[in-house]
Amino acid sequence: MNPELIKAPSRCIDYVVIHELCHLVHHNHNKEFYTLLQAIMPDWQKWKFKLEKLMC
Numbered sequence: 001m002n003p004e005l006i007k008a009p010s011r012c013i014d015y016v017v018i019h020e021l022c023h024l025v026h027h028n029h030n031k032e033f034y035t036l037l038q039a040i041m042p043d044w045q046k047w048k049f050k051l052e053k054l055m056c
């Protein structure tokens, strides 16, 4: 795991884990992938944004 990721808030890590779990069902970023992600983590966009800010 990326060391920068360990410092990220735990919800950001949850987002990464959930994202990867969704890829077990849908292997690409299609509409169904995002529908599933949205169902599991409705506020995923907030955590994705925070994560991207932390990474750069």
Ligand SMILES: [Zn+2]
Residues within 6 Å of the ligand: 019, 023, 029
């Ligand atoms: Zn992905």
